[in-house]
Amino acid sequence: MGDDTNPDRGDAAMTRRQAVGAFGLVASSAAAASALAASSNAQAAAQGAPARGPASLLYPHESATRASRDLSGLWRFQLDPTDRGEQDRWFVGGLPTPRRIPVPCSWNDLFDDARDYFGTAWYETDFQLDPGWRGRRVCLRFGSAVYRARVWLNGEYLGEHVGGHLPFAFDVSGLAREREPNRLTVSVENKPQLDRVPSIPDPQTARMYQVDYPQTAYDFFPYCGLHRPVVLVSTPDTHVQDVTVTTAFSGATGVVDVAFAVNANWSGPAKLILTGGPRPISVPVTVENGRGAGRLRVDAVRAWSPQDPFLYRLNIRLGGESVIDDYPMKIGVRTVEVRGSEIRLNGKPVFLTGFGKHEDFAIHGKGLDLPVLVRDFELLKWIGANSFRTSHYPYSEEALMLADEYGFLVIAETPGVSLVFMDAPPIIEARYRQLEGALTELVHRDKNHPCVILWSLANEPIPKPFHTVNDIPPGAVETGTKFFQRLFAHARGLDQTRPVALVSVQGGPAEWVGQGDVICANSYNGWYVVSGRIDEAAATLEKEITGLRARHGDKPVIITEFGADAVAGIHAQPPEMWSEDYQADLIEAYWRTLRRHPYVVGAHPWAFADFKTAQSIMRVGSLNQKGVFTRDRRPKLAATRLRSLWKAAQG
Ligand code: GCB
Numbered sequence: 001m002g003d004d005t006n007p008d009r010g011d012a013a014m015t016r017r018q019a020v021g022a023f024g025l026v027a028s029s030a031a032a033a034s035a036l037a038a039s040s041n042a043q044a045a046a047q048g049a050p051a052r053g054p055a056s057l058l059y060p061h062e063s064a065t066r067a068s069r070d071l072s073g074l075w076r077f078q079l080d081p082t083d084r085g086e087q088d089r090w091f092v093g094g095l096p097t098p099r100r101i102p103v104p105c106s107w108n109d110l111f112d113d114a115r116d117y118f119g120t121a122w123y124e125t126d127f128q129l130d131p132g133w134r135g136r137r138v139c140l141r142f143g144s145a146v147y148r149a150r151v152w153l154n155g156e157y158l159g160e161h162v163g164g165h166l167p168f169a170f171d172v173s174g175l176a177r178e179r180e181p182n183r184l185t186v187s188v189e190n191k192p193q194l195d196r197v198p199s200i201p202d203p204q205t206a207r208m209y210q211v212d213y214p215q216t217a218y219d220f221f222p223y224c225g226l227h228r229p230v231v232l233v234s235t236p237d238t239h240v241q242d243v244t245v246t247t248a249f250s251g252a253t254g255v256v257d258v259a260f261a262v263n264a265n266w267s268g269p270a271k272l273i274l275t276g277g278p279r280p281i282s283v284p285v286t287v288e289n290g291r292g293a294g295r296l297r298v299d300a301v302r303a304w305s306p307q308d309p310f311l312y313r314l315n316i317r318l319g320g321e322s323v324i325d326d327y328p329m330k331i332g333v334r335t336v337e338v339r340g341s342e343i344r345l346n347g348k349p350v351f352l353t354g355f356g357k358h359e360d361f362a363i364h365g366k367g368l369d370l371p372v373l374v375r376d377f378e379l380l381k382w383i384g385a386n387s388f389r390t391s392h393y394p395y396s397e398e399a400l401m402l403a404d405e406y407g408f409l410v411i412a413e414t415p416g417v418s419l420v421f422m423d424a425p426p427i428i429e430a431r432y433r434q435l436e437g438a439l440t441e442l443v444h445r446d447k448n449h450p451c452v453i454l455w456s457l458a459n460e461p462i463p464k465p466f467h468t469v470n471d472i473p474p475g476a477v478e479t480g481t482k483f484f485q486r487l488f489a490h491a492r493g494l495d496q497t498r499p500v501a502l503v504s505v506q507g508g509p510a511e512w513v514g515q516g517d518v519i520c521a522n523s524y525n526g527w528y529v530v531s532g533r534i535d536e537a538a539a540t541l542e543k544e545i546t547g548l549r550a551r552h553g554d555k556p557v558i559i560t561e562f563g564a565d566a567v568a569g570i571h572a573q574p575p576e577m578w579s580e581d582y583q584a585d586l587i588e589a590y591w592r593t594l595r596r597h598p599y600v601v602g603a604h605p606w607a608f609a610d611f612k613t614a615q616s617i618m619r620v621g622s623l624n625q626k627g628v629f630t631r632d633r634r635p636k637l638a639a640t641r642l643r644s645l646w647k648a649a650q651g
Pocket residue numbers: 218219392459460505522561606624626
């Protein structure tokens with residue numbers, strides 16, 4: 001936690017810079033960095049600090065050449081309902097009447113006046129640079145801020161990032177003072193807007209017959225704030241900026257291709273070193289104009305899989321005799337592909353058991369919560385799950401790293417939840433650009449995780465919002481078709497090594513879903529439709545999946561959501577809706593039906609645990625209670641039922 005008194009409050013040279021980049025962290029931080037470089041490189045030079053450049057987004061793993069400091073703790077915090085903070089230059093003078101807030105955490109469950117607050121809020125902390133970092137490159141890295149963050153250091157504007165759930169960073173070399181305290185100020189704003197992703201339904205065009213509070217077009221609480229750690233990262237001036245690892249097999253030999261980038265167009269010798277196998281493997285590489293690439297061949301390779309999630313350690317080491325930079329990371333050697341109606345991992349078909357989840361817990365909201373993360377993964381193992389979907393946004397990097405270690409297969413989803421296509425073209429285009437940017441950032445962040453086997457571009461896009469009485473506007477389906485053609489092409493351009501899909505509802509529209517390599521469908525027979533009738537629900541499901549097969553040829557199908565709300569402790573015989581018995585029986589009926597169709601390659605009941613939603617007539621206690629576990633992770637009847645079904649299926 002920083003000190004409340006800052007001797008420098010207010011006297012930093014202040015140049016207010018324009019916000020940069022519509023959405024891109026790369027664009028915004030790079031543009032901000034070059035703007036800053038012009039004005040304050042003199043200060044950097046005076047401190048012997050490197051000239052600023054674009055900040056790397058690599059996860060800040062430490063090594064002999066790299067260190068990081070997590071600024072998590074109790075920061076100062078102030079709501080700004082009239083948006084006066086920028087005008088009144090709170091980033092110079094400090095927050096006028098702050099209270100304490102933990103970072104990372106959502107603000108909504110902490111303060112009564114902040115639960116339904118979706119405007120601008122300000123965060124502030126002080127830190128001292130490590131004296132050992134003198135003269136080194138220092139970056140400031142945010143794991144995630146929902147939704148739009150603007151950042152100042154010692155009164156200097158660094159830039160902004162728009163869109164939650166993904167990291168952004170700024171090079172602050174020279175700007176972070178070495179001998180005096182530094183003040184970091186961040187404004188975070190989460191106004192519900194039509195042109196954002198996710199968006200709200202347009203009250204002008206959508207006539208709603210059911211309105212939630214706060215109004216969201218999606219079914220989870222719109223938590224906001226600094227949700228993931230804010231970290232200072234110190235690297236050598238010349239450093240590895242980005243790494244892409246792809247793996248393949250040649251017989252029993254693993255083939256690991258590594259391409260990497262070094263800042264400032266550096267050229268020189270480097271080495272790739274792989275350890276963890278019987279003996280280290282090292283390959284020399286020549287870096288030219290900031291680009292290096294090499295291939296490691298691993299004899300008798302241990303392939304990564306849920307059964308054996310073995311990770312090798314890869315070091316990208318710049319320099320010859322004396323090491324300039326060393327970036328360490330863990331990698332798994334595996335392949336994933338769609339062949340006919342199968343998803344194949346390392347050449348063998350897999351069947352996905354698991355859940356759609358949420359980052360959600362009482363009081364923390366969507367703030368990174370490592371104990372909950374570990375407990376969830378333990379429960380996933382206990383129940384016999386081998387996979388999960390990051391519904392409905394990118395999860396923390398810590399979750400992905402842990403999934404690599406536990407051996408979970410991950411469907412990694414963008415924040416594109418509940419997209420609709422009845423709004424004006426400029427709104428749809430703004431959403432497209434936001435989503436395309438988020439997808440770029442997501443693939444860039446998670447491309448090296450062996451656990452990620454499928455990109456999900458969206459969850460339940462629909463021509464018009466649910467709960468509206470309007471007809472589907474003419475052209476909405478075609479507009480969506482074009483939208484997804486662009487998005488699929490973009491995804492496939494970013495990553496040729498993984499299949500891509502979108503998650504549909506009510507099977508359609510077929511023109512959108514069919515663009516995927518895998519057909520992912522959510523299905524709520526027995527709940528929203530065919531309510532209360534489990535046998536009929538199973539018969540309707542049967543028709544649904546044979547319909548998907550007829551429409552989409554031999555592509556593999558995953559039923560990515562199904563289930564029923566169950567209030568823990570409610571029982572009924574015969575089973576009826578909202579009871580634990582009904583939920584367990586419905587899930588079992590789905591499971592048995594799905595298993596009769598060999599092209600169905602995954603069954604994910606919705607959801608792993610109960611989670612917070614907006615207030616509505618549909619959600620008892622403002623919770624979606626389709627969890628197989630309660631919000632505090634106690635198993636409902638469905639959990640023990642699934643455990644025996646899944647264990648039996650695994651033999
Ligand atoms: C869905 C959505 C999910 C909801 C779920 C429900 O189809 O994808 O976000 O929470 O239904 O329970 O209504």
